Amino acid sequence: LGKPDMSKFPYHAHVDHGKSTLADRLLELTGTIDKTKNNKQVLDKLQVERERGITVKAQTASLFYNFEGKQYLLNLIDTPGHVDFSYEVSRSLSACQGVLLVIDANEGIQAQTVANFFLAFEAQLSVIPVINKIDLKNADPEMVEKQIEKVFDIPRNECIKISAKLGTNVESVLQAVIERIPPPKVHRKNPLRALVFDSIFDQYRGVIANVALFDGMVSKGDKIVSAHTQKTYEVNEVGVLNPNEQPTLKLYAGQVGYLIAGMKDVTEAQIGDTLYLHNHPVEPLPGFKSAKPMVFAGMYPTDQSEYNNLKSAIEKLTLNDSSVTVHRDSSLALGAGWRLGFLGLLHMEVFNQRLEQEYNTSVILTTPTVPYKAILSSAKLIKARRAVQKHLMFIDQNRVMLKYLFPLNEIVVDFYDSLKSLSSGYASFDYEDAGYQTAELVKMDILLNGNIVEELVTVVHKEKAYSVGKTICERLKDSLPRQLFEIAIQAAIGSKIIARETVKAYKKNVLAKCYGGDITRKMKLLKRQAEGKKKLRKIGNIEVPKDAFIKVLKTQ
Numbered sequence: 001l002g003k004p005d006m007s008k009f010p011y012h013a014h015v016d017h018g019k020s021t022l023a024d025r026l027l028e029l030t031g032t033i034d035k036t037k038n039n040k041q042v043l044d045k046l047q048v049e050r051e052r053g054i055t056v057k058a059q060t061a062s063l064f065y066n067f068e069g070k071q072y073l074l075n076l077i078d079t080p081g082h083v084d085f086s087y088e089v090s091r092s093l094s095a096c097q098g099v100l101l102v103i104d105a106n107e108g109i110q111a112q113t114v115a116n117f118f119l120a121f122e123a124q125l126s127v128i129p130v131i132n133k134i135d136l137k138n139a140d141p142e143m144v145e146k147q148i149e150k151v152f153d154i155p156r157n158e159c160i161k162i163s164a165k166l167g168t169n170v171e172s173v174l175q176a177v178i179e180r181i182p183p184p185k186v187h188r189k190n191p192l193r194a195l196v197f198d199s200i201f202d203q204y205r206g207v208i209a210n211v212a213l214f215d216g217m218v219s220k221g222d223k224i225v226s227a228h229t230q231k232t233y234e235v236n237e238v239g240v241l242n243p244n245e246q247p248t249l250k251l252y253a254g255q256v257g258y259l260i261a262g263m264k265d266v267t268e269a270q271i272g273d274t275l276y277l278h279n280h281p282v283e284p285l286p287g288f289k290s291a292k293p294m295v296f297a298g299m300y301p302t303d304q305s306e307y308n309n310l311k312s313a314i315e316k317l318t319l320n321d322s323s324v325t326v327h328r329d330s331s332l333a334l335g336a337g338w339r340l341g342f343l344g345l346l347h348m349e350v351f352n353q354r355l356e357q358e359y360n361t362s363v364i365l366t367t368p369t370v371p372y373k374a375i376l377s378s379a380k381l382i383k384a385r386r387a388v389q390k391h392l393m394f395i396d397q398n399r400v401m402l403k404y405l406f407p408l409n410e411i412v413v414d415f416y417d418s419l420k421s422l423s424s425g426y427a428s429f430d431y432e433d434a435g436y437q438t439a440e441l442v443k444m445d446i447l448l449n450g451n452i453v454e455e456l457v458t459v460v461h462k463e464k465a466y467s468v469g470k471t472i473c474e475r476l477k478d479s480l481p482r483q484l485f486e487i488a489i490q491a492a493i494g495s496k497i498i499a500r501e502t503v504k505a506y507k508k509n510v511l512a513k514c515y516g517g518d519i520t521r522k523m524k525l526l527k528r529q530a531e532g533k534k535k536l537r538k539i540g541n542i543e544v545p546k547d548a549f550i551k552v553l554k555t556q
């Protein structure tokens with residue numbers, strides 16, 4: 001190797017702009033993977049990524065590249081483009097010196113491109129704009145160059161125009177990385193200082209930590225300490241990601257790789273932790289800001305006997321996706337479970353799907369809500385704030401960037417879809433938390449013959465209360481079996497009833513089928529009815545089967 005210069009770079013843009021396809025070409029060009037027709041987003045390794053065609057997890061690969069007689073080691077992190085996975089992007093930046101900002105030549109700058117540019121800019125990383133898909137008929141790379149100059153103040157001659165799909169001009173991207181991204185400032189002679197920037201739990205090998213070495217080196221057999229837990233471990237294996245794990249004798253400062261050290265518990269090797277050599281303590285690296293969940297939903301095992309399995313699955317998956325927050329919760333209807341916080345609805349769906357696919361679990365996910373702070377006084381009377389325009393900027397003749405202040409619950413459910421359909425797919429959207437605002441929120445009760453159903457109490461905006469109340473009453477009507485008396489299902493705000501449905505009475509006699517005097521048959525039927533009743537929850541004198549709540553609370 002001689003003395004390799006080393007750089008690391010993640011690259012990102014908006015969904016589908018071609019980051020993972022560019023990664024395929026970079027892996028091929030550097031001989032990291034064989035060039036075949038089948039290389040399609042090879043770094044999207046998860047089943048959920050392949051099924052949905054999007055990246056949800058940042059993936060690392062080490063590449064060797066020969067340029068002007070020198071061999072370079074480059075570490076690449078392919079990051080997701082969707083706003084719900086931006087935590088993967090922000091974390092990856094702390095292991096990098098520069099970024100490739102990939103922008104579709106047809107679509108131009110998107111909201112997420114702007115958000116990601118500023119993340120990289122604030123972290124003082126070199127930014128290389130890469131305009132992709134120049135092979136498309138309607139591609140307009142010159143238009144995108146102008147946008148880049150105007151919005152990011154990057155001279156247009158710094159943009160690299162490529163087709164990741166066809167491989168056109170991709171070599172220039174590697175050369176620009178060598179020329180424009182500085183090698184990391186590291187010290188091999190200092191004692192080991194390694195940042196854990198990602199972790200995965202392997203059933204057989206325990207925690208596999210992805211590490212970026214800022215100082216020193218680490219080899220198999222070394223004794224290391226976690227700055228977070230102060231526990232000491234012996235290193236069993238170190239290696240590089242090529243992009244699959246490939247064991248090596250050592251990892252040196254400037255390299256990105258993986259490390260296995262007999263950590264069997266998911267609380268060990270947390271993301272953001274610093275690892276150092278036993279008896280050589282170092283100042284821990286800054287770590288990461290914790291993610292701020294935006295959408296909260298209840299998660300319960302479909303069957304309570306699966307509680308412990310689900311608990312362990314959630315712990316393992318949150319090690320790999322540390323942007324999810326977990327708090328224990330319980331519901332009269334659904335039993336013991338958790339309240340999970342996600343960065344958005346897509347994130348919630350993907351987490352659920354990963355639990356099912358990678359951990360073989362079956363869960364009930366309740367309708368998502370956003371957090372509120374309630375002050376129980378007349379302050380609720382304060383007028384609700386509507387969306388307020390904060391900023392307007394013309395990116396070019398056809399594109400405008402608008403900033404609004406919105407109540408979060410107005411955007412988490414279907415805002416993005418509505419925006420896309422209203423603008424025929426042209427508008428894009430990104431958001432950040434602007435803190436709590438006072439709003440006209442009401443607590444809505446659901447009543448069965450006058451008795452409050454605690455499981456269904458919700459907080460809604462006053463203006464939405466009627467439609468939400470009506471939907472819940474209708475869903476409950478469809479899922480409640482008829483009983484011997486009429487049931488009034490009502491949605492109420494305080495003492496005011498805002499929606500009502502009625503379930504008509506039904507006379508059910510389980511013994512009616514038993515003509516004749518077969519007493520054993522009668523007993524069997526009565527026993528079965530009694531067992532069925534155990535699965536019921538009594539509200540007043542109304543028996544509500546548990547799955548009625550599930551039907552009302554479930555997202556779909």
Ligand code: GTP
Pocket residue numbers: 013014015016017018019020021022041053054055079080081082132133134135136162163164165166
């Ligand atoms: P996310 O990680 O989910 O944000 O997506 P991405 O930016 O990694 O995009 P990806 O590489 O998955 O590509 C999205 C789609 O664009 C795929 O169908 C690719 O085949 C296509 N694509 C990527 N690069 C090019 C290109 O240069 N030309 C054309 N025509 N299509 C491309």
